[in-house]
Amino acid sequence: MNGAVYLESLTDNNGVQYVNVPADHPYQLVQMGFSYEEALELHQKALNQRRLKRQTGQKQGLLEQARQQMGPLQDAVDLNMATEQEIHALNAWKAYRVALHRLDPSKGKITWPDRPEWGAISSVE
Structure with a gap:
């Protein structure tokens, strides 16, 4: 994993509150008085917090990409202007979005669903 590891907040054994505490290595925390x-x-x-933040951000970014891809496709369907390929593409993006929504970033390592490919989704030629 790249980047520093921090605890967003931490209270030491004397009741002192800290924010953004470096926690790259346990010895940093031992030096603060922890066993x-x-x-x-x-x-x-700290590692779990970093993973959760990264995975939550990635999930939101992928959902935004799906939204951007689906908008024009949904417009074409709504206006009865969609080709068969666009209809299949829209359905693939919707399935992808559902799969993303079902992922829980707090559950550890995520297996991300495959992103649909525009123009390569349909078996209809």
Whole structure:
């Protein structure tokens, strides 16, 4: 994984509140007064926070891409101007969007659905 690892907020054993605490390595937290076991747990929490933030952002970005692809296709369908290929493409993008919505970024590593390819979706020629 690239980039620094931070805990968004942390209260130490003396009740002092910190924000954006570096947690790349457990020893950084041990130096703040946490036991090694606590530091390992906090380090894992920081890794989980980073993964959740990254995966949530990626999910939102992919949903936006799907929305942008679906708009013109849906317009063509609504205006009875869609080709068979456009209808199949729209259905593929809708299925993709449903698959994205069903993903839970908090559940660990995500297997992302395959993105539809514009123009290569239809078996109709």
